[in-house]
Amino acid sequence: MxxxxxxxxxxxxxxxxxxxxxxxxxxxxxxxxxxxxxANNRQEWRFVVVADHDRxxxxxxxxxxxxxxxxxxxxIACCAKxxxxxxxxxxxxxxxxxxIAIDHMTLAATAEGLGTCWVGSFYEDKVKDVLGIPGDxxxxxxLTMGYPADSPRPKSRFSLDDIVSWEAWNx
Amino acid sequence: MxxxxxxxxxxxxxxxxxxxxxxxxxxxxxxxxxxxxxANNRQEWRFVVVADHDRxxxxxxxxxxxxxxxxxxxxIACCAKxxxxxxxxxxxxxxxxxxIAIDHMTLAATAEGLGTCWVGSFYEDKVKDVLGIPGDxxxxxxLTMGYPADSPRPKSRFSLDDIVSWEAWNx
Numbered sequence: 001m002x003x004x005x006x007x008x009x010x011x012x013x014x015x016x017x018x019x020x021x022x023x024x025x026x027x028x029x030x031x032x033x034x035x036x037x038x039a040n041n042r043q044e045w046r047f048v049v050v051a052d053h054d055r056x057x058x059x060x061x062x063x064x065x066x067x068x069x070x071x072x073x074x075x076i077a078c079c080a081k082x083x084x085x086x087x088x089x090x091x092x093x094x095x096x097x098x099x100i101a102i103d104h105m106t107l108a109a110t111a112e113g114l115g116t117c118w119v120g121s122f123y124e125d126k127v128k129d130v131l132g133i134p135g136d137x138x139x140x141x142x143l144t145m146g147y148p149a150d151s152p153r154p155k156s157r158f159s160l161d162d163i164v165s166w167e168a169w170n171x
Numbered sequence: 172m173x174x175x176x177x178x179x180x181x182x183x184x185x186x187x188x189x190x191x192x193x194x195x196x197x198x199x200x201x202x203x204x205x206x207x208x209x210a211n212n213r214q215e216w217r218f219v220v221v222a223d224h225d226r227x228x229x230x231x232x233x234x235x236x237x238x239x240x241x242x243x244x245x246x247i248a249c250c251a252k253x254x255x256x257x258x259x260x261x262x263x264x265x266x267x268x269x270x271i272a273i274d275h276m277t278l279a280a281t282a283e284g285l286g287t288c289w290v291g292s293f294y295e296d297k298v299k300d301v302l303g304i305p306g307d308x309x310x311x312x313x314l315t316m317g318y319p320a321d322s323p324r325p326k327s328r329f330s331l332d333d334i335v336s337w338e339a340w341n342x
Contacts, residue, residue, distance in 0.1 A: 003177040003282045007203050007275055030335055032178050034328055036274075039291055043328060046342050047335045055338060064259065081342075087291030088235065089298075091311055095262050096291075099270035103207075104178055107278065111174045120210055120258030120267075127260075132340045140262055157205055157214060164201055164218045167226060169303045171217055171252075 001111035010106050011155070013115025014068040016146035020051070021074050025112050029145070032108035038097035039087060045101045048077040048131050055130060062126035063119055063142060072117075072144035077131055078102050080138045098140040105143060115148035172282035181277050182326070184286025185239040187317035191222070192245050196283050200316070203279035209268035210258060216272045219248040219302050226301060233297035234290055234313060243288075243315035248302055249273050251309045269311040276314060286319035 001009075030047060038044065050056055051074050059077075060070030069075060078101070080094035087093055106116045119142040127139050165171050172180075201218060209215065221227055222245050230248075231241030240246060249272070251265035258264055277287045290313040298310050336342050 001174050003172050003174045003278050004199070004203065006174040007206050007279065010206075010208070012208060027331065028175070030331055032175065034331055034334060035178050035181075035326060037181070037183060037277075037289060039289075041327060043334065045334060048340055049335060049337050052338050089291050089293050089295050089310065089312070091266050091291060091309075093291065095266050096270040096312070099267040100274045103271045103274040106208075107174050108178065118208060118210075120260050120262060120264065122260050124260050131338075134340065137340070138262075139260065141260070141267070155206060156212060160198065160201055160205055163205060163214070163216060164220060166220050167223050167302075169219055169305065169308070 006107040006110045010110045011152055012117045013148045013150065014117055015148065015150040016068065016072045016115065017149040019073065019147045021114065021145060026074065029105050029108045029112060032104040033101040036101040036104045039093035044080045044082050044094055045098050046079040046081055046137065048079065050075045050077065058130045059127060059142065062130055063122035066119065066121065068117065069119060069142065069144055072146040074145040076143040076145065077127060077139055078141045078143055079133060080140055082138055094138065095140055102141055102143055109145055113147065114145055117144045119144060177278040177281045181281045182323055183288045184319045184321065185288055186319065186321040187239065187243045187286065188320040190244065190318045192285065192316060197245065200276050200279045200283060203275040204272035207272040207275050210264035215251045215253050215265055216269050217250040217252055217308065219250065221246045229301045230298060230313065233301055234293035237290065237292065239288065240290060240313065240315055243317040245316040247314040247316065248298060248310055249312045249314055250304060251311055253309055265309065266311055273312055273314055280316055284318065285316055288315045290315060
């Protein structure tokens with residue numbers, strides 16, 4: 001799928017059909033994450049891929065009982081092994097690096113006919129508990145993945161004029 | 172360009188030819204950012220697009236005199252209007268939201284034959300000063316953009332087995 005088409009078609013899918021995601025498809029999507037850039041190429045992202053039914057139910061509970069988290073045939077806990085290093089600009093590197101890798105996965109998944117949803121509403125300690133994730137690892141987002149069972153709606157976005165300024169700040 | 176091809180071909184370009192980037196191309200790339208998802212669809216990303224030569228020199232100085240920042244025909248200051256809101260998981264929303272939008276731009280730019288580089292090594296107060304960016308706006312990254320004047324090298328990345336674990340943490 002063309003990259004612009006993937007960017008246009010990607011949407012947050014919160015209703016999934018029952019079909020499992022084939023291992024080969026999943027590996028292609030994960031490989032898109034693997035190829036992502038990261039600050040100083042530290043590649044601190046780590047992914048725990050969950051398909052087991054009971055474990056997904058426990059992840060759903062850790063994510064405020066959002067039903068689609070339990071319904072999606074795959075949930076990926078997107079983590080960072082990190083020393084909380086900051087870039088010169090003041091930002092932590094790891095949330096940005098993990099976000100880039102996740103974005104690659106959402107676009108690759110779109111090309112595969114899959115839907116995804118970024119989930120930031122979860123209790124990190126509970127997710128760590130369910131998946132046996134060590135204390136010094138951060139869980140940045142959950143990503144649900146599966147075949148969409150709903151229909152696309154038009155995207156609601158600002159216009160370019162609202163978000164872009166030329167040569168100097170004028171917003 | 173196919174989305175997987177864009178993901179494979181995207182690389183950090185730190186040497187640029189002198190050709191300017193056409194406005195229509197730039198607008199397509201910026202529109203890819205505009206379509207990005209964000210937490211609660213807040214769309215807090217803002218972009219200051221800089222092509223003016225003198226201003227780019229000043230941005231280069233604000234970015235530790237990294238020469239390619241002054242050489243690139245376009246530098247985009249990628250900002251966030253933010254109340255520093257955190258998601259339930261504990262992460263700040265805005266660096267992740269800005270990163271998603273930037274990643275969209277890097278892939279769109281790749282499809283356009285352009286090169287980009289994420290720049291996190293800069294003094295935020297100096298960049299704000301050069302571009303007149305208000306105090307409550309955060310500058311998360313600079314993104315350089317232009318036609319590559321160097322050659323691709325093979326990507327150095329961990330294998331999937333190093334970064335992916337199945338059902339529970341095992342890394």
